[in-house]
Amino acid sequence: ARAQIGVTGLAVMGSNIARNFARHGYTVALHNRSIAKTDALLEAHGGDGDFIRTETVEEFVAALEKPRRVLIMVKAGDPTDAVIEELANAMEPGDIIIDGGNALYTDTIRREAAMAARGLNFVGAGISGGEEGALNGPAIMPGGPKESYESLGPMLESIAAQVDGTPCCTHIGPDGSGHFVKMVHNGIEYADMQLIGEAYNLFRDALGFDAKQIADVFTQWNTGDLESYLVEITAEVLNQVDAKTGKPLVDVIVDAAEQKGTGRWTVKSALDLGIPVTGIAEAVFARALSGSRTQRAAAKGLASGVLGEKPTDVAEFTEAIRQALYASKIVAYAQGFDQIAAGSAEYDWDLHPGDLATIWRGGCIIRARFLNRIKEAYEADPTLPSLILAPYFREAIEQAIDSWRRVVVVATQLGIPVPAFASSLSYYDGLRAERLPAALTQGQRDFFGAHTYERIDAEGKYHTLWSGDRSEVSA
Numbered sequence: 001a002r003a004q005i006g007v008t009g010l011a012v013m014g015s016n017i018a019r020n021f022a023r024h025g026y027t028v029a030l031h032n033r034s035i036a037k038t039d040a041l042l043e044a045h046g047g048d049g050d051f052i053r054t055e056t057v058e059e060f061v062a063a064l065e066k067p068r069r070v071l072i073m074v075k076a077g078d079p080t081d082a083v084i085e086e087l088a089n090a091m092e093p094g095d096i097i098i099d100g101g102n103a104l105y106t107d108t109i110r111r112e113a114a115m116a117a118r119g120l121n122f123v124g125a126g127i128s129g130g131e132e133g134a135l136n137g138p139a140i141m142p143g144g145p146k147e148s149y150e151s152l153g154p155m156l157e158s159i160a161a162q163v164d165g166t167p168c169c170t171h172i173g174p175d176g177s178g179h180f181v182k183m184v185h186n187g188i189e190y191a192d193m194q195l196i197g198e199a200y201n202l203f204r205d206a207l208g209f210d211a212k213q214i215a216d217v218f219t220q221w222n223t224g225d226l227e228s229y230l231v232e233i234t235a236e237v238l239n240q241v242d243a244k245t246g247k248p249l250v251d252v253i254v255d256a257a258e259q260k261g262t263g264r265w266t267v268k269s270a271l272d273l274g275i276p277v278t279g280i281a282e283a284v285f286a287r288a289l290s291g292s293r294t295q296r297a298a299a300k301g302l303a304s305g306v307l308g309e310k311p312t313d314v315a316e317f318t319e320a321i322r323q324a325l326y327a328s329k330i331v332a333y334a335q336g337f338d339q340i341a342a343g344s345a346e347y348d349w350d351l352h353p354g355d356l357a358t359i360w361r362g363g364c365i366i367r368a369r370f371l372n373r374i375k376e377a378y379e380a381d382p383t384l385p386s387l388i389l390a391p392y393f394r395e396a397i398e399q400a401i402d403s404w405r406r407v408v409v410v411a412t413q414l415g416i417p418v419p420a421f422a423s424s425l426s427y428y429d430g431l432r433a434e435r436l437p438a439a440l441t442q443g444q445r446d447f448f449g450a451h452t453y454e455r456i457d458a459e460g461k462y463h464t465l466w467s468g469d470r471s472e473v474s475a
């Protein structure tokens with residue numbers, strides 16, 4: 001037994017991570033349900049480092065030094081449970097099973113408890129960065145017992161992306177916390193993509209830009225505050241010309257977005273935790289609306305009302321869109337970090353938001369210059385009530401606010417959908433409101449259900465005798 005790590009599940013992600021380990025000098029035992037994948041990997045990339053080819057789970061486990069470390073990279077859900085069970089039967093107390101797939105965090109909590117009962121260490125690790133990140137350095141979010149991180153951490157940190165000498169990997173917290181933060185990461189990714197999409201739509205439909213012109217704007221934006229992987233690849237996608245038609249590729253792609261589910265999970269969890277993640281929710285719903293192809297086909301030609309004038313000062317409106325995107329992005333991240341704080345409190349995870357901002361600076365899909373500012377904000381005040389209240393972001397929004405409102409108004413007047421821009425602005429207005437209509441809601445609830453209300457001028461709960469003499473009683 002001489003492999004320091006084993007990887008089972010050698011599809012795109014698993015094979016690239018296995019190669020990443022091997023390139024960092026680790027001996028890697030390889031296993032896949034169908035042996036053809038193992039052989040294909042060895043044939044194409046066997047020269048990347050020291051691999052041990054195995055066929056059966058028993059052979060695979062026997063190839064590993066103790067305590068054994070196995071990384072599972074198979075499809076999330078039932079396949080992951082099946083593989084865990086097979087491994088657990090072949091492994092010994094003290095061994096470590098790492099699930100690097102996109103597991104639902106509640107599954108990870110359940111699996112960790114089941115493995116702990118058998119004396120095995122189970123680490124649910126969120127891994128972001130896609131295919132390229134897996135090979136060259138992903139962001140890794142491992143949860144699970146702290147003791148297993150002692151033996152595992154250095155290995156994971158060495159294959160992770162590095163930013164300013166800091167690895168994009170740290171122990172997140174107990175049981176399902178790693179997969180929970182990976183889930184919220186993906187939710188933020190949805191929101192960020194939707195916001196970029198709304199900006200693109202405004203350039204196309206409000207300013208009449210073609211794909212190439214819009215690509216140039218995103219390329220330009222990628223040199224400033226908005227510098228990020230998603231803005232960078234947006235320019236690349238918009239610049240791509242379709243070989244078949246000679247048109248911009250984006251113009252021949254069907255406008256129906258698909259989803260694998262992590263955005264939806266984020267929103268479901270946020271509903272349970274009572275955290276308004278409006279940016280992420282609008283992004284999930286916008287994908288769903290785009291995919292309602294039958295309804296959309298039937299709805300073509302519905303009344304638009306009288307549309308407003310298109311903006312004439314192109315440079316001014318371009319900058320306004322940039323400001324709206326930046327401010328909305330701050331809101332989306334603020335909401336995601338609120339959800340992380342709520343999850344941490346709910347499950348007693350003691351998560352550190354500043355650590356997450358630090359490890360998301362590289363490797364992952366939402367990597368962005370902006371995360372340095374988030375890291376600094378939490379360093380300055382680890383108990384920040386909302387990211388929006390950090391001085392840097394507060395000022396950024398103050399600068400952007402007029403443009404942000406203007407973009408939402410213009411979009412509305414032109415009949416261009418901007419669900420995430422608009423709901424982020426409404427969230428911001430709700431957050432800063434002196435008084436919300438919730439007072440009326442409480443009155444209504446007391447009227448029909450005797451649900452009681454609090455008063456602004458006295459302690460305790462009150463109820464008005466609505467069907468009696470309408471006097472107030474203490475509840």
Ligand code: NBP
Nearest residue numbers: 009010011012013014033034073074075076079101102130
């Ligand atoms: P897939 O999610 O497509 O899974 C394919 C792998 O699962 C193959 O190795 C397959 O073995 C194995 N597998 C299946 Br399916 N059912 C199995 C079973 N019952 N028993 C044993 N093995 C089984 O691979 P992927 O796209 O590389 O992703 C791997 C994990 O990483 C997933 O959980 C994914 O959500 C996550 N992830 C993916 C990305 C990404 O960018 N793709 C990013 C971050 C995380 P076979 O070869 O024998 O069919």
